[in-house]
Amino acid sequence: MTAKVVAVDVTDVRFPTSRELDGSDAMNEAPDYSAAYVVLRTDDAALPEGHGFTFTIGRGTELAVRAAQLVGERLRxxxxxxxxxxxxxxxxxxxxxxxxxxxxxxxxxxxxxxxAVVNAVWDLAAKLAGQPLWRYLAGFSPQQLVDVVDWRYLRDALTPEAALELLARQEPGRTSRIEHLLRHGYPAYTTSAGWLGYDDAKLRRLCQEAVDAGWDAIKLKVGADLEADRRRCAIARSVLGPERRLMIDANQVLGVEEAVAWFRELAEFDVYWFEEPTSPDDVLGHAAIAARISPTLVATGEHTQNAVVFKQLFQAKALGVCQLDACRVGGVNEAVAVLLLAAAHGVPVCPHAGGVGLCELVQHLAMFDFVAVSGSMEGRMIEYVDHLHEHFVDPVRMRGSRYLAPTAPGYSARMRPESLAAHRFPDGPIWADTAQPAATTEGRGR
Amino acid sequence: MTAKVVAVDVTDVRFPTSRELDGSDAMNEAPDYSAAYVVLRTDDAALPEGHGFTFTIGRGTELAVRAAQLVGERLRxxxxxxxxxxxxxxxxxxxxxxxxxxxxxxxxxxxxxxxAVVNAVWDLAAKLAGQPLWRYLAGFSPQQLVDVVDWRYLRDALTPEAALELLARQEPGRTSRIEHLLRHGYPAYTTSAGWLGYDDAKLRRLCQEAVDAGWDAIKLKVGADLEADRRRCAIARSVLGPERRLMIDANQVLGVEEAVAWFRELAEFDVYWFEEPTSPDDVLGHAAIAARISPTLVATGEHTQNAVVFKQLFQAKALGVCQLDACRVGGVNEAVAVLLLAAAHGVPVCPHAGGVGLCELVQHLAMFDFVAVSGSMEGRMIEYVDHLHEHFVDPVRMRGSRYLAPTAPGYSARMRPESLAAHRFPDGPIWADTAQPAATTEGRGR
Known part of the structure; x- marks a missing residue:
């Protein structure tokens, strides 16, 4: 424990996903899924490295890389x-x-x-404890968990004392819920079928494959073309049948009034939640939409910048579903804060995943939430997207539509060395031919 | 007009202000006032350059520089x-x-x-029109002004049609208000006396000098030490007498409940506004504070990230004073949006200034607001801080406590070449000795 941090190395890693329109939606027409990837090293070669990252979608990833370097300097x-x-x-x-x-x-x-840096520190801490992050966190006492959070701006919505009580109430059931997770895993839904760039035939085929594989909740991207959305929702609902859940996601392209009007044209397809209907900064807008589309739930979170905004979304009853992201907020500490706020306000957390390695990370957060915070899986499921897992040393393991509990020590954040080498930007072989990712041709539209 | 943009050059400029504790407050103990400075060049040497910048406070300015380069690429x-x-x-x-x-x-x-890039484009546009920015904007028709704004996320608070009406109502008085500005300038208040790093004797001396120079509104930094704040407010009030205005600024260090309690200990000093009492992201928190400290006004804005957050601050009646910043929001277009939202909600705009060149920029916004948007100076004043003006080609001109209307074409954003050369980071002579700005010794405190 006297070993010192000697390096916080940050790599710019980009995957050329725009070439297949994987990940395309109404706001993000052609993302190249990317990461600022952190490796934390000490002067004791016997100690493990800490691995962490943040997720970006292409151009400008160097900004996140440099930011991680600057923040990481504070660890040296x-x-x-x-x-x-x-x-x-x-x-x-x-x-x-x-x-x-x-x-x-x-x-x-x-x-x-x-x-990225905070996630790497927690990865290291869990590895030193010899546990996967979710179990490492689940071993913290209520007071230790409360001490992880920066309460400065949160106390008007939840006091540390109330958080302590909430955590203490769940403490007796931790062991049995850990057992449950190890046996049954955690429920999920899939977004792989519904990217906006897929044509109707591909959408229908992917929905059918998802149903056949046992998925009972599917999400579609909407928001670019209302008639196309009606057609795509009809296809999805016809394949899903009346019992399975259909969610829609507008990726922020609509204004408040517009979102309500858009939703009304799709309501007949029995939508479970309406995700990112408008600007992620608009707490009051989400509250207005939530009041008007009930009982369909409003979901947001992948762009919710920090716990202060989540706090207000809960206070304003703007959220039916909290889509916490592992990298948009400031790493594990702030994720714990959001889990506590959500539980205290009775809002289920269904983490945002996909991207690069987000499934790998958020499974730990959801499972920790189940064990120690909310104590429940009701209304909860982790997003699942079936790509890029092959680049991780400890990828998610699915059984049907459920995440199996990770068992390897750490935060499942480590990328394969050969993947890093191949996709490093701009000098990895994947990018060496093109020099730059897909040119900037898109506009803001609307 | 067929000339093409051939370069968007961005320079990292830093001033070693931390050496004197100018600009010190409860959150920002030792800022080095800095800028990402943009020069926009075309292939026609006869055309003027466009100059613009954004303001930062030291470490990490290279992030803003690279961001401006990436955004600027879209102009090429x-x-x-x-x-x-x-x-x-x-x-x-x-x-x-x-x-x-x-x-x-x-x-x-x-x-x-x-x-930074948007401001440079507007600087160029105003120069091409041969007018200072405030008069250039004041020459736009109501419809042209409405067309400057991105309405996507704003319509639930203000429709373009309502904005058009608002602007049309002010149109007949534009000429006389321009005359008024040219003759009398625009009112201001000073922050130069009240930095947290100054001792009591320096505070008293600077307050007295300000009163002697004709200032009738002064702002103090508070929030680090309540007893010291009571002492400092007492000194300021005793020098100001009962008639002049005293404002306090906590620079975000307090939680919501804590801010109300802190304020109550200072209320006896007759505080006109309480600035940045808590997180700039906390719309509902500001609304709660505003309701409880009335008739003292809540002021915020220098860290308000965009028009969507300003919109909600107005909707929630969280703001008594809107402290629009010229560089925190996305340049002139978004500033116009905020001016329109503020006028529609009856909130006076008192722009944030100081820093590097913010006084130079915001004078144009406040004057345009007076001429074409709010049509009023009531409850309005521009912040004034007396440093770094010597680095600008067209610095603000003060007469007593009033800004005189700028007359040179453009946005007053151009820095002197010798200032740029001396303060360029890290290779300018000011920095060459130190290699790095003041080391990172501060913590988050609290």
Missing amino acids: GMTVAELVGDLGGLWRHLTGDSQLRWLGPDKGVIHLGTA | GMTVAELVGDLGGLWRHLTGDSQLRWLGPDKGVIHLGTA
């Missing part, structure tokens, strides 16, 4: 004992450089960099 | 006619790269970069 020379002995204090230290804070605060590029 | 090859012929479309184009948008959206580093 710290001992491992200092890193993992007070993980709450560590988070405040990493976010506490006022010059860097000015660039956010606690949002956008600088917060993406924070997330 | 466009003709000047395309740039200035549809400035609303130009803004949507600059913010419409979905891969870059993922890094915000419309917030943090990527939006700071957008601001």
Whole structure:
């Protein structure tokens, strides 16, 4: 534990997903799924490395890389004992450089960099404990969990004392819920069928394959063309039958009034939730939409910048489903804060996944939530997207439509060395031919 | 107008302000005021350059520089006619790269970069029209002004039609208000006296000097130490006498309940507004504070990330004073949106200034607001801080406590070549000795 941090190396990794329109939606026509990937090294070669990352979609990933380097500078020379002995204090230290804070605060590029570094520290901490992150966290006492959170801006919605009570109530059931997870895994839904760039025939085929594979909840991308959305929802509903769940996702392209009007044209297809109907910054807008599309739920979170905005979404009753992201907020500490706020307000967390390695990360958060925070799987499922898992050393394992509980020590964040080498931007062989990712041809539209 | 953009050059400029604790407050103990400075060049040497920037406070400025380069790439090859012929479309184009948008959206580093580029385009447009920016904007018809704004997320609070009516109502008085500005300038208040790093004797001396110089409104930094704040407020009030205005600014260090309690200990000093009491992201928190400290006003805005958050602050009646920043939101277009929202909701705009060149920029926004949007100076004043003006080619001109209307064409954004050369980071002579700005020793505290 006296070993010192000697390097926080950050790599720009990009996958050319835009070539197949995987991941296409109404806002993001041609993403190249990417990551700022962090490796945390100490001067003791016998210790494991910490691995973490944040997720981006192509151009500008170098900003997240540089942000992670700047935040990571604050770790240099710290001992491992200092890193993992007070993980709450560590988070405040990493976010506490006022010059860097000015660039956010606690949002956008600088917060993406924070997330990558924080995630790497937690990966290291869990590895040192010899446990997968979800079990490592589930071994914290209620007080230790409360101490992980920065309460400065949260106390008006949840006091540390109330959080402590909430956690203490769930403590007796932890062991049996860990058993349950190890045996049955955690439920999921799939987004793989419904990308906007897929034609009707491909959509129908993928929906049918999903149903055949046992999925009972599917999400479609909408928001670009109302007539096409009606056609696509009809296809999906006809394949799903009346019992399975259909969710829709507009990826922020609509205004508040427009979102309600758009939804009404699709309501006949029995939509379970309406995701990202408008700007992720619009707490009051989401609240207005939620009141008007009930009983369909409003879902958002993948772009919710930090716990302060989540807090307000809960206070305003704007959210039916909380789609916490593992990299958009400032890593594990802030994710724990959001899980506590969600549980205290009775909102189920269905984490955002897909992208690069987000499935790998959020499974830990959802499982920890089940064991120690909400204590429930009701209304909860983890997003699943079936791509890019092959680049991870400890990829998610699915059984039918359920995530199996990860067992390897750490946060499942480590990428394969050969994947890193191949996709490093701009000099990896995947990119060496093109020099630059797909040219900027898209407009803002609308 | 057929000239094409051939370069968007961005420079990292930093001033070593931390050496004197100018600009110190409860959150920002030792800022080095900095900028990502943009020069927009065309292939026609007879045309003026466009100058713009965004403001940062030291470490991480290279992120804003790179963000401006990435956003600026989208201008390359466009003709000047395309740039200035549809400035609303130009803004949507600059913010419409979905891969870059993922890094915000419309917030943090990527939006700071957008601001720098957008401000440079408007500087060029005003220079081509031969007018200072405030008069250039004041020459737009109501419809042209409405067309400058991206309405996607704003219509639930203000429709373009209602904005058009608002602007049309102010149109007949424009000429007389322009005359008024040219003769009398625009009122201001000063922050130069009240930085947290100054001792009591310096505070008293600077307050007295400000009163002697004709200032009738002064702002103090608070939030680090309640007893010290009571002492400092007592000093300021005793020098100001009962008639002049005293404002306080906590720079975001307090939680919601804590801010109300803190304020109550200072209320006896007759505080006109309480600025940045808590997280800039907390719309509902500001609304709760506003309801409980009335008739003292809540002020915020220098960290308000975009028009969507301003919209909600107005909807929630959270703001008594709107402190629009010229560089935090995405440049002139979004500033116009905020001015319209503020006027429609009856909230006076008192722009945030200080920093590097913010006084130079916001004077144009406040004056345009007076001429064409709110039509009023009631409850309005521009922040004034007396440093770094010497680095600008067209610095603000003060007469007593009033800004005189700028008359040179453009947005007053151009820095002196010798200032740029001296302060370029890391290779300018000011920095060459130190290699790095002041080391990172501060914590997050609290």
